[in-house]
Amino acid sequence: MTLATKNLSRHQAVFAIKQRLLEAGVDTADEDARILLRAATSLTRLELATQPQTALSHEQCQILDQYVTRREAHEPVSRILESRGFWTVDLLIAPNVLDPRPDTETLVETALSLLENTPNAPIKILELGAGSGAIVCALLSELPKAQAVVVDLSPHACQASKVNLARCGLSNRAFVLQGRWHEALQAQFDLVISNPPYIASAELNALPPSVRLYDPILALDGGTDGLDCYRAIIKDIPRLLKPNGLLVFELGIGQATDVRPMLEAMKLEIKTIARDLGGHERALAARAIQNAQ
Ligand SMILES: C[S@@+](CC[C@H](N)C(=O)[O-])C[C@H]1O[C@@H](n2cnc3c(N)ncnc32)[C@H](O)[C@@H]1O
Incomplete structure (x- = not known):
């Protein structure tokens, strides 16, 4: 099931992404989950930390799903986000x-x-x-x-x-x-x-x-x-x-x-x-x- 079908809060999304990345053998799963979520939602670290219960929009979940699928295939975060x-x-x-x-x-x-x-x-x-x-x-x-x-x-x-x-x-x-x-x-x-x-x-x-x-x-x-x-x-x-x-x-x-x-x-x-x-x-x-x- 993709993230977009689950109506997740930001906090739940970090957890779900982390689980997917861990299962794919990505050893920086926690850090990557937060970076990808922030990139897909344009959230700052502070916004993510202080408003964890806000629900993600359908569009944000779709972008995030694409990012996570690429990271599951071991593509580096810098390549996914095209920036370093x-x-x-x-x-x-x-x-x-x-x-x-x-x-x-x-x-x-x-x-x-x-x-x-x-x-x-x-x-x-x-x-x-x-x-x-x-x-x-x-x-x-x-x-x-x-x-x-x-x-x-x-x-x-x-x-x-x-x-x-x-x-x-x-x-x-x-x-x-x-x-x-x-x-x-x-x-x-x-x-x-x-x-x-x-x-x-x-x-x-x-x-x-x-x-x-x-x-x-x-x-x-x-x-x-x-x-x-x-x-x-x-x-x-x-x-x-x-x-x-x-x-x-x-x-x-x-x-x-x-x-x-x-x-x-x-x-x-x-x-x-x-x-x-x-x-x-x-x-x-x-x-x-x-x-x-
Ligand atoms: C290890 S990468 C370094 C890239 C960059 N300087 C860096 O540090 O991120 C080596 C680079 O050498 C280039 N390269 C390989 N053989 C070459 C050659 N015979 N002449 C010129 N460039 C070459 C590759 O295309 C690659 O971009």
Whole structure:
């Protein structure tokens, strides 16, 4: 029976949704039930908490039913609501584009901390594999004179980046390019930043359904050992970085041991390996100590 046929109060609806999500194996059922109810009814947290007995309208129940059916199929809430907060920006989340993760904010934090003496400098940023544009939107919003080139192989990701840059009022400082990593680029940059695909191919099938069924494989598959994209980017990094330029990579769990020597072999100096909130080594930053050109 659907929610729409039950004439539920807000409180009863939260309970019914939670039960459905628990039965579907969603481990954030309680939190998700409240978020989906608020989204379907445009209620604030306070309204939901203080007026729990008010009945839902038939239309609200119908919208909610659609949301809950999608969540039962393990579609992430951010995809259902097409929205995610990242750093200080509100992003549109589009199909066929990676849903940015909170861990990726560690890259933004790391880059900004290493650029702290130059927040108003007209630096040039290159983001490789931009997805939704989360990283570049966060960086440009903090660095008012910076400009960026944003590359992704996926046309869906390029479109999402353009939409999100426009939403943040940053389109005039970013150029979005569809292509393979840095292949088409001759310029040099003060900051190259990338969260490349880093899951080993054999591990893709073991990912949770919320990832496996909804994030595009192009955003996940890092080849046999998960390191293919690091190799592809690092081999040309000396020509992409200005002298003293900064490279910031997101890392998969345990990959610092592999990526660090690749960068040292290219004469980059490791500046920091920052941990995410879960304690995993997540952001590796290195500087070009010598311009190889
Ligand atoms: C892990 S996602 C990161 C997306 C976004 N930067 C984020 O952190 O949410 C990796 C991105 O790299 C892109 N990508 C994969 N292979 C690529 C290639 N050869 N050249 C350019 N982009 C590529 C994917 O389309 C995807 O958007």
